[in-house]
Amino acid sequence: MHALRTAVFAALLAQAATPGMAQSPEPFVGAHGALTPATYTGTTETGAWHLDIWPDQAFHLRRTSPDGATEDHAGRWHANGESGTLVLGTDGSEIILEVRNAERLRPQGAPEDASGDLVTTGQLDPTGIAMPMSGMFTYFADAPTFVHCATGRQYPVAQEAGYLALEEAYLRDRPAPAEPLFVTVDGTINTREQMEGPPRPTVTVTELGATWPGETCARVTKSPTLDGTVWRIASLEGESLDWSPPEREPFLVIRPDEKTFNASVGCNMMRGSVSVSESTLSFGQPASTMMACPDDLAMWEARLGAVLGAATTHLIGGRSLRLMDDEGRSLAELKAVYLP
Numbered sequence: 001m002h003a004l005r006t007a008v009f010a011a012l013l014a015q016a017a018t019p020g021m022a023q024s025p026e027p028f029v030g031a032h033g034a035l036t037p038a039t040y041t042g043t044t045e046t047g048a049w050h051l052d053i054w055p056d057q058a059f060h061l062r063r064t065s066p067d068g069a070t071e072d073h074a075g076r077w078h079a080n081g082e083s084g085t086l087v088l089g090t091d092g093s094e095i096i097l098e099v100r101n102a103e104r105l106r107p108q109g110a111p112e113d114a115s116g117d118l119v120t121t122g123q124l125d126p127t128g129i130a131m132p133m134s135g136m137f138t139y140f141a142d143a144p145t146f147v148h149c150a151t152g153r154q155y156p157v158a159q160e161a162g163y164l165a166l167e168e169a170y171l172r173d174r175p176a177p178a179e180p181l182f183v184t185v186d187g188t189i190n191t192r193e194q195m196e197g198p199p200r201p202t203v204t205v206t207e208l209g210a211t212w213p214g215e216t217c218a219r220v221t222k223s224p225t226l227d228g229t230v231w232r233i234a235s236l237e238g239e240s241l242d243w244s245p246p247e248r249e250p251f252l253v254i255r256p257d258e259k260t261f262n263a264s265v266g267c268n269m270m271r272g273s274v275s276v277s278e279s280t281l282s283f284g285q286p287a288s289t290m291m292a293c294p295d296d297l298a299m300w301e302a303r304l305g306a307v308l309g310a311a312t313t314h315l316i317g318g319r320s321l322r323l324m325d326d327e328g329r330s331l332a333e334l335k336a337v338y339l340p
Contacts, residue, residue: 025055027122032079033099034086039125040105040118049107049118050127051088053077058151059088060189061095062127072129074150074189126201128190132209134318136180136217139170146203147180148189149217149318155189155203162186162205173211182216184209184320184333209320210234210333224319224336226276227256231321231334233265236303238330241265250300252334254281261286263308265300267293272308279315281323283308307331 027035040051047065061073073090080087086105088095097105103120110116136147137157144157144167157163166185174181186207191199233241233250243250248266255261256276261283263270272286286305293301311323311331319336 027124028055029102030055030079032081032086033084033102034105035102035120035122037124038120038122039127040120042116042118044107044110044116051105051118052124052126053086054124056152058153060127060129061088061090062129070130072131074129074131074133074148076151126191128188130186130188130206132184132186132315132317132320132322133203134182134184134217134320137166137170137183138178138180139167140178147217148203152217153201155201156194158192158202158204160204162207165208166205169208169211173213175213182212182214184212184317207330209322209330210240210335212335215319224316226254226314226316226321228253229321229336232337233263233304234333234335236300236307236332241300249337251337261308263304265297265304267291267297268301270301270305279313281311281314283311285309304332 025037027038029035034053037052037054040049040053042049047063050062050064052060057076057078059073059075059077063071063073065071073088073095075089077086077088079085083096084099086097086099088097096108097118098108100106100114100117103122104114105118106114107116107118133146134149136149138145144159144163145154146157147154157166159167162185166183169183170181185205186209187203187205189201189203192202193199194202231252231254232243233252235241241250243266248264250265252263253261254274254276256274259273259275261270261272261274263286268289268291270286270288273284275282275284286308288301307323310325312326313324313328315322315324321334321336322330323332323334324330
């Protein structure tokens with residue numbers, strides 16, 4: 001009987017009719033004037049756009065620059081009836097699209113001659129996206145699922161690439177069997193064939209970021225900004241700091257307007273200069289207090305100094321901050337804490 005219940009539960013998970021996994025309805029014109037679900041494409045001065053929007057207010061967007069670099073976003077959109085626009089909410093910013101008619105959306109600032117409009121044929125042809133993601137991961141009865149915080153959509157998870165590290169971290173840190181655990185990952189969402197049923201959007205994990213026991217999507221619906229947020233240092237160069245009270249909390253605070261930062265791994269206080277421009281940043285050599293520290297904290301301080309010296313870019317996803325070097329390698333994972 002237990003085996004039968006387990007099999008039934010697994011089948012239900014595999015066929016769950018959640019927005020990210022259910023078959024899309026026929027396209028229709030909503031009260032906002034646009035067609036959903038639908039794909040809108042076009043080319044502006046900044047490059048090519050591929051926008052997928054769904055009636056549940058989720059969207060995926062891939063923008064490809066003239067040199068071939070891609071920039072992917074996922075989130076939720078809303079309609080502004082006063083201005084006749086759709087507003088795409090991305091991490092820390094908004095993309096505004098004027099609804100010209102059901103078949104045409106015009107990005108803010110695009111030419112009035114319609115040459116930069118995004119146009120739909122009335123069909124949905126989802127693009128694949130690749131990006132850092134925050135969400136709730138669950139593994140039970142060999143049916144892993146991921147609820148993407150940015151959209152609220154649930155997806156099956158492919159058991160390949162970086163999946164094994166994710167499953168091992170889940171089994172270690174989950175609150176209870178079959179209970180969801182908040183995680184950050186690098187991954188892709190692509191439509192893939194399934195063992196049963198039609199093709200469905202599926203998450204493939206390329207790299208595990210971190211697990212965050214006790215966190216939920218409800219607490220990360222709006223991303224914090226870099227300026228003034230208190231970031232708890234979770235890991236440096238892939239190794240967890242394993243902080244817990246009553247030890248002093250490891251943190252980083254960046255103040256771009258003042259061009260300064262403060263940081264500590266739990267012993268000495270560091271303070272130095274920082275230069276921030278959009279997604280790039282550069283830390284100056286910090287000054288530090290001179291307390292004698294336990295060997296493990298002294299080691300972490302040296303590593304933090306090296307990480308800050310090598311960091312050149314940053315990325316905020318959900319309540320996580322990632323510092324990266326000029327080759328895109330992850331140097332540090334941090335978590336926003338003490339938000340309003």
